[in-house]
Amino acid sequence: GGLLDQLTFSGGKIVRNRSVVHAVNDVSLDIMAGETLSVVGESGCGKSTLARVVIGLYPPTSGEIYYRDQRIDNLQGTKRRPFRTKAQMVFQDPYASLNPRMRVRQILEEPVRFHKPELSDAQVREKVAEVMEQVGINPQWAERYPHEFSGGQRQRISIARALVLDPEFIVADEPISALDVSIQAQVLNLMMDLQEQRNLTYLFISHDLSVVEHISDRVAVLYLGSLCELATSKELFENPQHPYTRALLSAIPRIGKGFQHLKLTGDVPTPINLPSGCVFHGRCPYAQERCMKEVPVARTLESGTVVACHGVEEGRL
Ligand code: SF4
Numbered sequence: 135g136g137l138l139d140q141l142t143f144s145g146g147k148i149v150r151n152r153s154v155v156h157a158v159n160d161v162s163l164d165i166m167a168g169e170t171l172s173v174v175g176e177s178g179c180g181k182s183t184l185a186r187v188v189i190g191l192y193p194p195t196s197g198e199i200y201y202r203d204q205r206i207d208n209l210q211g212t213k214r215r216p217f218r219t220k221a222q223m224v225f226q227d228p229y230a231s232l233n234p235r236m237r238v239r240q241i242l243e244e245p246v247r248f249h250k251p252e253l254s255d256a257q258v259r260e261k262v263a264e265v266m267e268q269v270g271i272n273p274q275w276a277e278r279y280p281h282e283f284s285g286g287q288r289q290r291i292s293i294a295r296a297l298v299l300d301p302e303f304i305v306a307d308e309p310i311s312a313l314d315v316s317i318q319a320q321v322l323n324l325m326m327d328l329q330e331q332r333n334l335t336y337l338f339i340s341h342d343l344s345v346v347e348h349i350s351d352r353v354a355v356l357y358l359g360s361l362c363e364l365a366t367s368k369e370l371f372e373n374p375q376h377p378y379t380r381a382l383l384s385a386i387p388r389i390g391k392g393f394q395h396l397k398l399t400g401d402v403p404t405p406i407n408l409p410s411g412c413v414f415h416g417r418c419p420y421a422q423e424r425c426m427k428e429v430p431v432a433r434t435l436e437s438g439t440v441v442a443c444h445g446v447e448e449g450r451l
């Protein structure tokens with residue numbers, strides 16, 4: 135079974151700033167142990183919200199989250215704690231996510247002392263030195279503050295903080311996109327090495343499809359909080375089905391050559407007033423009347439790809 139079975143948000147509503155944002159609708163994902171599942175889409179598509187709902191930073195207002203067959207979204211406080219050590223998040227911005235007033239040692243020790251109070255000081259120190267070593271930061275620098283490190287080093291420290299509780303599952307929200315292009319590959323390779331060494335499961339949030347192609351077992355494409363397509367990385371890049379997926383791919387010169395170029399015009403509409411029918415219809419060159427009225431249902435094709443599109447279903451794409 136899945137690591138997160140039936141990660142389902144049916145009509146999920148996230149309430150923020152008193153407006154109801156339909157951030158994640160009808161997204162049903164099963165994440166398998168040891169895999170990298172990437173979630174892609176333009177900004178505003180609900181990727182970050184999905185990540186935060188999965189990790190428990192935002193509650194889903196409908197839908198359910200299961201972790202190894204246990205429902206976790208309705209657990210409160212201490213009942214939720216075991217899951218909180220198993221799942222950790224790496225954020226986009228290592229500048230904002232590390233407390234500037236804390237030394238690296240404190241940043242890394244804090245979660246261990248909270249979640250594993252039975253460990254001695256010496257054991258905690260050992261744990262911290264071990265993760266620093268693993269992410270390529272000299273443990274002798276533990277007394278330094280975040281500002282004394284480069285952006286890439288800070289993201290390595292964020293990764294160390296995520297690892298210090300020995301999680302099984304990491305949600306990474308655009309973990310390299312705030313970094314200098316020259317060091318993005320290093321941090322990505324580090325994450326891939328750590329996945330292998332520690333048998334980690336990744337939910338990887340990204341807008342960068344060339345990165346996603348390189349690292350993913352499967353890819354979910356979101357648009358305005360709706361799942362457009364879910365496929366193995368190979369199928370998605372060789373045989374994309376949904377018009378939105380094709381549009382995203384056709385924007386990448388190396389990959390998009392074989393596809394009819396679909397230019398995405400207009401901005402992503404605000405998720406507060408979702409379009410009727412298919413949420414992509416306003417930007418889709420294949421939209422027909424049915425698309426404006428009827429929400430397309432996600433269907434599984436023979437290839438295993440899941441796609442929600444009337445045009446695909448009708449065989450006219
Ligand atoms: Fe385009 Fe219609 Fe498919 Fe939506 S359902 S992507 S509007 S063809």
Ligand code: MG
Binds near residue numbers: 177178181
């Ligand atoms: Mg985001």
